[in-house]
Amino acid sequence: MLYSQRPLTEIAWRSPEVFDAIVVGARCAGSPTAMLLARMGYGVLLVDRATFPSDTLSTHYITPDGTARLKEWGLFERVLATGVEPYRGIARSIQGFSIPPDRSEPEAIAPRRTVLDKILVDAAREAGAEVREGVSVDGLIVEDGSVAGIRAHRGEDAFEERARIVIGADGRESFVARQVNAPEYNEGGGTTAGYYTYFRGFTHDGPELYLNDGAAHFVFPTNDGEVCVGVEFVAERFKEFRGDIEGNFRADLEAFGPLAERFRRAERTSRIFGLAPHKGFYRKPFGPGWALVGDAGYYRDPLLGQGINDAFRDAEGLTEALGAVLAGRETFEVALGAYETARNEATFMLYGLTNLLCQDLNPSPEVLQMMMSGPPAPAPAG
Ligand SMILES: Cc1cc2nc3c(=O)[nH]c(=O)nc-3n(C[C@H](O)[C@H](O)[C@H](O)COP(=O)(O)OP(=O)(O)OC[C@H]3O[C@@H](n4cnc5c(N)ncnc54)[C@H](O)[C@@H]3O)c2cc1C
Incomplete structure (x- = not known):
């Protein structure tokens, strides 16, 4: 059985050399996760094999929900200062029907990932997380059936670090998810x-x-x-x-x-x-000593965007859950189970719509109706 019954607070081997959390991957999911945990006062190590600023394969339209989170985190002005304009509404044309932009919508924004991800990494560092760039994680330390740390290297230098929880924010092909055999479910029908x-x-x-x-x-x-x-x-x-x-x-x-x-x-x-085509999926986002956030835990075809906002929302959901566990208010199973449920509830409508659309990109009248009235947007947390 994979899942620990032990609350994290009971793990005995915590020492000053042990981080509360190690986050693998420092882009839209990992940096906000590290930032939010560090702002709660926890000891966080954030690693990425990339260095920042750097680009990644992704366009970058951030929906109003995502923009709202950047504001909530105090980062929106920094993004604007990079020379990107906010917009209200998106002009859509679907099977010949034009839907003009709704100018009453909250602001959306489309910053390059080179600037967005750098701002997110810097915010994690400023919050107190230790950030190590150019670090590849190539192994997990597992003790008594529970993930207890990472094995990693930067150039020729190999090292190990330990934490109460290791968080995979390492994207669709997540190394962490593969190492722990995170169960996948609800594979998407189209891409x-x-x-x-x-x-x-x-x-x-x-x-x-x-x-x-x-x-x-x-x-x-x-x-x-x-x-x-x-x-x-x-x-x-x-x-x-x-x-x-x-x-x-x-x-x-x-x-x-x-x-x-x-x-x-x-x-x-x-x-x-x-x-290239990749089908969508959900992964069980937690187990003994590990958790997943962002594309590592839930991937959908980028047709309707949303991935950045999904990553932001799940960073909030995961850190709230871990905050409750680390403070001893909730058990790991209950708090992380609620995180998984909230993620799935916030995404399943849009996931279904994306999969339907992707099958032939010729929406049926029913799908068209859903799109004309606007696809349901995941609700902001809190
Ligand atoms: C073509 C395309 C267009 C898209 N357009 C949009 C859009 O317009 N709007 C939108 O909201 N979303 C869009 N998305 C989705 C969005 O890019 C993702 O949902 C988002 O990047 C997920 O962020 P993440 O932090 O979970 O993962 P990623 O951005 O994939 O980051 C994972 C990080 O983990 C690091 N990493 C991986 N393995 C290791 C390891 N072993 N050791 C150390 N580091 C590791 C990687 O270097 C990487 O920096 C698009 C995606 C694609 C592919």
Whole structure:
């Protein structure tokens, strides 16, 4: 049986050399998790094999829920200061029906991951977490059936660190999840593939999303006057598209009426990034001595965005649960079980809608109805 019956507070071997938590992965899920635990006064080690600032494979439209959390954490102004505009509402066109942006919506924002993730890592460090960049975790220390620490290296230097809990915030392919055999469930029924890049001089009036005839196109204005433009299509087209990425990307945008003219006039400023198909899943996000947050615990096709906000929400949910456990107010099983339930309840509607849409990117009248009235947004915590 994987799951410990012991509350973390009863673990006997805590010493000054033992962190309360080690967080593996320092982007949208890991840094806020480390920051929030450190703000509660816990001893946290945050590691990532990446160094910051650095990019990652992801566009970066943050929904109003995510923006609200950045405000709550005192980080929104820092993001704005990087030269990115907030927006209200997204212009959508679905199977020919245009839905104008709802300007009464709260602010959304689309900062590059190079700037967002750096702000998040710095906030964790400022909160008191020890941050080690350029560190790869390549093993977990397991004692009496419970995860008790990490084995890691930076360059030639290998080291071990111990903690009361090891948190995998290490993305979809999570090393931590694989090491503990975290059970997966509710695998998604559909997935897309796609490509995106950045332009200067691409005129816009805020974010745009088009879903027509088996393809989704999107436009996200981002930092420094640049605009992220991309296309997603059914997974089956991935091989053919990959055969000539430059040619197919150009042909696709030139053939797509709403973007074609603006595309011709704009200057491309980056390489084209590709997204291979990956089905969605949920993972059991806790067990003896370990927990998962962000994509490590729940992955959905990026068609409707949401991953960054999901990571923020789950960072809050997990740290609240761990705070209760570490303070001795709740048992590990009960608190982390509630975290899993809240995560699943907040996401299952949008997960289902994403999977339906991804199957052929030709929404049925029922799916269209759901989208026209606006997909249900996960509720902000608290
Ligand atoms: C093409 C694409 C477009 C997307 N567009 C959007 C969008 O517009 N809006 C949105 O909200 N979401 C979007 N998403 C989803 C979003 O990118 C993810 O949900 C989000 O990045 C998850 O954050 P995370 O911190 O859980 O994981 P990640 O961002 O994957 O970070 C995991 C970190 O863990 C580190 N790591 C992994 N293994 C180890 C190890 N063994 N040792 C040390 N470090 C390790 C990695 O270096 C990495 O920095 C998109 C995703 C893709 C792929």
